[in-house]
Amino acid sequence: MAVLELKNLHVALEDGTEIVKGVDLSVSPNEVHAVMGPNGSGKSTLAYALMGHPAYEITEGELLLDGENILELEADERAQRGLFLAFQYPHAVPGVTVTSFLRSAINAIRKAQNGGDENPIPIPEFRKELLDRMDRLKVSRELASRYLNDGFSGGEKKRVEILQMAMLKPRIAILDETDSGLDIDALKVVARGVKELVGPEMGALVITHYQRILDYITPDFVHVFIDGRIVEEGGPELAHKLEAEGYERYGVVAPV
Amino acid sequence: MRAEALESYRALPLPDTTEEHWRFTDLKDFDPDSYGRGQTPAVRDTSAGMLELDVAGIATITESGVQIERAPEGVTFEPLTEEHERLYSLVGWDEKFAAHNAAVWKHGLLVVVPKGVELDKPLYVRVTNSSEDGSLFWRLLVVAEEDARFTLVEEVASTAADLRSYTNTAQEFFLEQGSKFEFVSIQNLSQETWHFASHHAQVGREAELDWIAGGFGSKKGKVRIQNDLAGEGATSRVTGAYFTDGDQHLDYDTFQEHIAPNTTSDFAFKGALRDTSTAVWRGMIRVEKDAQKTNAYQENRNLMLSPTTHAVPIPGLEILANDVRCTHGATVSRVDREELFYAMARGLSRGDAERLIVRGFFQDILDRIEFEAVRESLAAALEARIPQG
Secondary structure (H helix, E strand, O other), X not given: OOOEEEEEEEEEEOOOOEEEEEEEEEEOXXXXXXXXXXXXXXXXXXXXXXXXXXXXXXXXXXXEEOOEEOOXXXXXXXXXXXXEEEOOOOOXXXXXXXXXXXXXXXXXXXXXXXXXXXXXXXXXXXXXXXHHHHHHOOOOHHHHHOEOOXXXXXXXXXXXXXXXXXXXXXXXXXXXXXXXXXXXXXXXXXXXXXXXXXXXXXEEEEEEOOOHHHHOOOOOEEEEEEOOEEEEEEOHHHHHHHHHHOOHHHOOOOOO | OHHHHHHHHHHOOOOOOOOHHHOOOOOOOOOHHHOOOOOOOOOOOOOOOOOOOOOOEEEEEEOOEEEEEEOOOOOEEEEOOOOOOOOOOOOOOOOHHHHHHHHHOOEEEEEEEOOOOEOOOOEEEEEEEOOOOEEEEEEEEEEEOOOOEEEEEEEEEEOOOOOOXXXXXXXXXXXXXXXXXXXXXEEEOOOOEEEEEEEEEEEOOOOEEEEEEEEOOOOEEEEEEEEEEOOOOOEEEEEEEEEEOOOOXXXXXXXXXXXXXXXXXXXEEEEEEOOOOEEEXXXXXXXXXXXXXOEEEEEEEEEEOOOOOEEEEEOOEEEOOOOXXXXXXXXXXXXXXXXXXXXXXXXXXXXXXXXXXXXHHHHHHHHOOOOHHHHHHHHHHHHHOOOOO
């Protein structure tokens, strides 16, 4: 059964401009979907809208998680039900350490999943898992006590997004341009981190401009996204074709 | 002297908004003479304070008097009398509310820590108003003699959350050569209490003043803090945190007066505001002609938690020396919508996310507080002010 379902989803900006113009997509655990499209196609808008960003309005269609309509839910409730967004531009949270932020987030999710009663993760268990995950993702342990994303390099931010994903254990993870700004070594580490989590417990929706990250996370399905619509779908071979031929054949003018 | 002070109080008009320092603090609904005319009940305050401390000395002050419950040996910790030679030398009667205090105060505390004495536990003073439509005039005089080192914690609170009252405090601190005095002042009065405070410290040669000011309660008023860097190598550091809600109005009027060379002052205040509350923070660094090599800093940052709040930071510099370093910063900002979304996207409810962001906003201010019990209780008090949701 599909876990996250988009049915004829339309998304508009606050000024009414329609950006996403009817998308149908289903993502289940064990699956990696790639949404590939050029700049300005509406990929990030789609990612934000799925997570419930208040600046984007769903004007038509349905968004279901486990068959339940989640359009009226705020971002926190979507996260508590197992949705995760790895941000393209993760926001800094000054004064709040990575450790303290993550523990608060985990405890918020555990509370929601425990019928609203507090069920905090034991601190030693949390510490151990955090340090293990940091080591695996080659995130310097020193970052644990730094303020979240405050003064982090681009690569550190992206790795910490994946760290958060690993700690929060979502069922559907949306990765918005996680590959941008990463060098090849960082990309490999991040991709491995994602790959390890995809399985019976988690599916991923990888949003990207380039095929690069897909060399390391082989998608099961590729969706070509142009001007707010999915215009072509296929298997992993489609990503390679796109890499070779670019988006021109969809009528997109390549940026200079 | 009392007569002179009273005369001054009567002669000085109640400040109005045409005066620069009162431009944002309108006293038109306030008549200081209408408070405290009735009998003051002898209420013994038994409520718990915000702080849990292991202390060297305790004094409690109410409308009905000063009680010294415990005093450390070898230290003067006793009711203040009118005869003290230094009384009124820093806070006199040239200003309306200072004059009111000087004219009518009854309950005061004198603290003298003698030369070279170091107290490892803090002195604690609890000031509580409990009389409806009453007034409380409180006066504190502290002398840190040469090389003395100690901490004094003052907690000012009301017995009832809706108590209508007027409080007026005057504090004079003398830090002699090489002394270190840490002063913690936490104000948690009822939101119907008009609160006026005049603090003035004189910091001597190589002496160090470390001041923590927490502002949570009161209706409206003004807290004046003046530090004179009077001896070469003197340092003063003032750290302020405030949180207002409802229709509270807080007013901090600070003055860093550099008189001697090689002196340092560092004032940093942060505040969060909710509902229709307002705050004004005025900072003035004045560097006198002889105060070369002054290093002075002032900062005021405000976080608006509701769109209907209003904060006015007014930094100021007046520099008469030519070899100094003076910097300042002032901001008013809102909780960033993207930051809130980021935290909520990780599963935190709006209330929890907001609390986390507010806690983060105050973190660098809290980090300045070395005294752990004070740091923890201030953090808890700040967080407690954000409604659950």
